[in-house]
Amino acid sequence: MPEKHVREYMAERLDKHILDSGMVVLGEPMDAVESVAFNFMLPAGAAVLPEGCCGAAGVISDWIFRGAGDMSNRQLGDALDGLGLHRSESVGSAHISLGAALEASNLTEALNLYADIILRPSLQADQFAPARQLAIDGVYSLDDDPRQKVMVKLREQFYPHPLGRSTVGNVAELESLTAENTRTIVKNNFNLSQTIFAVAGKYDFDDVCRQLEKLFAGRRQKPLPEIELRPKAGEYTHIDDQSAQVHIGLMTDSVTLTDEDYYNARVAVSVLSGGMSARLFTEVREKRGLCYAIAARYHSLKDAAGIMCYAGTTPDNAQQTLDVIVAEFNRLADGISDDELARAKVGLKSALILQSESSSSRAGAIGGDYYILGRVRSLDEIKDAVEATTVDSVVGFLRNNRFGDFTVVTIGPKKLSV
Amino acid sequence: MPEKHVREYMAERLDKHILDSGMVVLGEPMDAVESVAFNFMLPAGAAVLPEGCCGAAGVISDWIFRGAGDMSNRQLGDALDGLGLHRSESVGSAHISLGAALEASNLTEALNLYADIILRPSLQADQFAPARQLAIDGVYSLDDDPRQKVMVKLREQFYPHPLGRSTVGNVAELESLTAENTRTIVKNNFNLSQTIFAVAGKYDFDDVCRQLEKLFAGRRQKPLPEIELRPKAGEYTHIDDQSAQVHIGLMTDSVTLTDEDYYNARVAVSVLSGGMSARLFTEVREKRGLCYAIAARYHSLKDAAGIMCYAGTTPDNAQQTLDVIVAEFNRLADGISDDELARAKVGLKSALILQSESSSSRAGAIGGDYYILGRVRSLDEIKDAVEATTVDSVVGFLRNNRFGDFTVVTIGPKKLSV
Numbered sequence: 001m002p003e004k005h006v007r008e009y010m011a012e013r014l015d016k017h018i019l020d021s022g023m024v025v026l027g028e029p030m031d032a033v034e035s036v037a038f039n040f041m042l043p044a045g046a047a048v049l050p051e052g053c054c055g056a057a058g059v060i061s062d063w064i065f066r067g068a069g070d071m072s073n074r075q076l077g078d079a080l081d082g083l084g085l086h087r088s089e090s091v092g093s094a095h096i097s098l099g100a101a102l103e104a105s106n107l108t109e110a111l112n113l114y115a116d117i118i119l120r121p122s123l124q125a126d127q128f129a130p131a132r133q134l135a136i137d138g139v140y141s142l143d144d145d146p147r148q149k150v151m152v153k154l155r156e157q158f159y160p161h162p163l164g165r166s167t168v169g170n171v172a173e174l175e176s177l178t179a180e181n182t183r184t185i186v187k188n189n190f191n192l193s194q195t196i197f198a199v200a201g202k203y204d205f206d207d208v209c210r211q212l213e214k215l216f217a218g219r220r221q222k223p224l225p226e227i228e229l230r231p232k233a234g235e236y237t238h239i240d241d242q243s244a245q246v247h248i249g250l251m252t253d254s255v256t257l258t259d260e261d262y263y264n265a266r267v268a269v270s271v272l273s274g275g276m277s278a279r280l281f282t283e284v285r286e287k288r289g290l291c292y293a294i295a296a297r298y299h300s301l302k303d304a305a306g307i308m309c310y311a312g313t314t315p316d317n318a319q320q321t322l323d324v325i326v327a328e329f330n331r332l333a334d335g336i337s338d339d340e341l342a343r344a345k346v347g348l349k350s351a352l353i354l355q356s357e358s359s360s361s362r363a364g365a366i367g368g369d370y371y372i373l374g375r376v377r378s379l380d381e382i383k384d385a386v387e388a389t390t391v392d393s394v395v396g397f398l399r400n401n402r403f404g405d406f407t408v409v410t411i412g413p414k415k416l417s418v
Numbered sequence: 419m420p421e422k423h424v425r426e427y428m429a430e431r432l433d434k435h436i437l438d439s440g441m442v443v444l445g446e447p448m449d450a451v452e453s454v455a456f457n458f459m460l461p462a463g464a465a466v467l468p469e470g471c472c473g474a475a476g477v478i479s480d481w482i483f484r485g486a487g488d489m490s491n492r493q494l495g496d497a498l499d500g501l502g503l504h505r506s507e508s509v510g511s512a513h514i515s516l517g518a519a520l521e522a523s524n525l526t527e528a529l530n531l532y533a534d535i536i537l538r539p540s541l542q543a544d545q546f547a548p549a550r551q552l553a554i555d556g557v558y559s560l561d562d563d564p565r566q567k568v569m570v571k572l573r574e575q576f577y578p579h580p581l582g583r584s585t586v587g588n589v590a591e592l593e594s595l596t597a598e599n600t601r602t603i604v605k606n607n608f609n610l611s612q613t614i615f616a617v618a619g620k621y622d623f624d625d626v627c628r629q630l631e632k633l634f635a636g637r638r639q640k641p642l643p644e645i646e647l648r649p650k651a652g653e654y655t656h657i658d659d660q661s662a663q664v665h666i667g668l669m670t671d672s673v674t675l676t677d678e679d680y681y682n683a684r685v686a687v688s689v690l691s692g693g694m695s696a697r698l699f700t701e702v703r704e705k706r707g708l709c710y711a712i713a714a715r716y717h718s719l720k721d722a723a724g725i726m727c728y729a730g731t732t733p734d735n736a737q738q739t740l741d742v743i744v745a746e747f748n749r750l751a752d753g754i755s756d757d758e759l760a761r762a763k764v765g766l767k768s769a770l771i772l773q774s775e776s777s778s779s780r781a782g783a784i785g786g787d788y789y790i791l792g793r794v795r796s797l798d799e800i801k802d803a804v805e806a807t808t809v810d811s812v813v814g815f816l817r818n819n820r821f822g823d824f825t826v827v828t829i830g831p832k833k834l835s836v
């Protein structure tokens with residue numbers, strides 16, 4: 001009975017349309033909300049920018065908001081705030097995402113503004129220096145945030161270059177950026193034919209498509225050149241920091257979303273780190289009291305994926321923490337219990353239900369699915385696939401795909417042995 | 419027409435019931451969600467614990483989950499994860515909050531577990547040491563997070579002691595805690611007659627009340643002794659740190675939620691820092707490029723409130739950043755424009771709508787309202803009150819309540835002049 005109820009609830013609808021320009025428009029309507037969230041995914045993420053421009057995506061996602069169309073910096077800011085937008089810009093490996101959540105009745109006006117921001121940003125020279133300076137300050141501020149820094153460095157080391165390139169940037173390359181070459185990047189990379197627009201919440205899909213077709217009219221553009229991958233950087237990186245804390249980042253290969261074993265991998269990560277009963281938490285934190293923070297999660301790009309783990313601990317406990325983490329990763333293939341499987345499934349499904357109620361989460365998720373899979377999974381499909389995993393399927397997967405290399409980054413007073 | 423629509427939407431219902439034990443039960447039903455969120459507010463926050471026990475609340479909120487009723491640590495963890503709970507424990511000035519979001523069909527079982535955790539935690543001696551150690555590690559980890567550290571210190575300095583006492587704790591007091599005295603705190607402070615329970619999302623209020631009445635049966639208990647307030651600690655505190663960043667925290671008095679000028683204060687803060695068109699952002703970050711991060715927000719306890727500002731900058735820009743922030747606070751009383759008022763209203767109302775769609779946010783908000791006001795404001799009431807503010811009401815309030823003392827905390831390589 002509850003089962004049936006959930007199934008009905010999850011039988012959601014997907015709206016999809018492709019504009020003449022090739023831009024993909026996706027929508028997931030949500031009943032009983034008054035808000036709407038949208039997200040433009042522009043193919044200008046950290047990995048796809050030219051060599052030597054690490055950090056340019058962050059500068060761009062600031063600079064384009066400093067005036068657009070016939071609006072000055074100030075006028076554009078006033079107009080956006082006048083719509084009560086809750087904005088979130090983010091830079092990923094493949095995309096710059098320009099997202100916002102707002103009252104549904106302001107959607108049309110908001111999309112008009114975003115068309116100006118994406119197609120007609122002013123990109124004035126006098127606004128370039130402050131945008132770049134803030135990006136540089138942001139890199140320096142990572143030094144005061146070793147927990148985040150260790151994970152930025154970990155992605156850099158783990159993924160084949162340039163997939164894991166820092167989304168924050170580095171100071172030398174940021175300093176060599178000019179308004180001129182940054183404008184060229186915007187021109188080349190804001191390729192509408194490779195742009196995905198996703199909307200979730202309360203909207204009228206026909207109206208949205210009609211408006212976007214008008215705003216983003218244009219011919220198909222040639223796709224951006226494929227990026228060439230170089231081997232991953234290295235297995236162990238230590239960053240010396242004479243502090244009382246040690247930050248450990250660890251990552252190892254996993255399958256991507258297109259793989260038939262994807263859900264087995266997700267369940268395995270959940271057994272490792274899906275809650276307080278999960279293995280890392282009980283073995284590392286609770287039984288041994290080795291660290292104050294520990295978590296592992298699945299992390300995926302389009303063409304590569306991994307399981308990523310963070311632990312924060314003290315210098316005295318750091319080596320043992322790392323050793324126990326690696327041992328717990330490897331021990332997974334020895335077997336998992338029925339209870340562990342059941343809890344992992346409940347945890348993954350519960351996360352789905354909570355996500356299904358947030359318009360911002362859904363806009364992000366459907367866009368991400370489309371980019372990686374070329375289609376959007378329904379929540380029902382995901383739920384059924386999670387449900388279909390068994391102890392045998394998960395353990396079989398783990399045995400056929402033993403964890404090999406671990407990429408490790410530490411920040412702390414001394415190197416560990418890896 | 420859109421106006422009317424919003425009004426209907428916001429005409430929400432409040433469920434309220436008081437158990438025989440005095441525990442208050444509040445509920446806000448939300449249509450079309452399959453999830454439910456609940457929150458127990460236990461009167462054991464940082465400010466109400468005995469002197470010398472700073473940090474005990476954090477230890478308690480970990481220790482009580484290490485076994486309860488007839489369940490061991492491990493069994494309890496398994497049971498909680500088996501329900502797919504997304505837990506969030508937090509320590510505030512007045513309360514320890516035990517919150518969770520979950521699939522609605524698991525609510526009954528979850529409440530059974532929480533009754534054990536609150537009323538019958540095992541509190542075993544062998545689980546005390548790791549719980550305390552993790553709290554101590556957490557204090558040390560603040561050293562690696564100066565952005566958070568400056569705000570913890572700011573609340574300590576700003577609020578009359580012990581209202582602003584660190585919710586994280588301090589190492590010396592944590593080290594002197596024993597299992598024995600911590601058990602006594604749990605016994606004294608888990609006072610059901612002063613406990614607030616809030617639920618939002620999908621639930622049956624009659625069922626919830628019947629279940630809680632059974633689980634939390636008991637007689638009214640004597641209220642905890644009033645805490646005695648001592649004057650605030652000081653105006654300027656500098657913490658020396660030879661880094662490339664300077665973290666500035668600044669706070670000044672404002673009115674509490676019970677004050678008739680509350681909404682005027684909220685609008686004023688929004689003009690100062692409600693978005694990219696707000697004054698701090700444009701004056702400090704955009705026009706002058708002085709810092710990479712800046713934000714002010716309203717912060718309220720039951721008996722005291724303030725406007726709290728954070729800025730992250732470089733040593734060269736730190737003094738000017740601080741000076742401009744103080745100037746912008748003071749300049750508010752010179753007047754605000756109609757446009758600024760309109761944008762502040764849109765921003766505050768838009769935040770309300772987004773909050774109204776999150777069951778966790780609503781469970782937190784209705785509990786907080788009840789604690790401070792003794793009643794829960796409807797979203798309509800809040801919206802109308804925001805709408806009723808005028809340029810005259812806001813500026814009049816600011817002129818009659820000029821900002822006086824600024825409490826300032828800096829972390830960086832050199833002291834500033836305040």
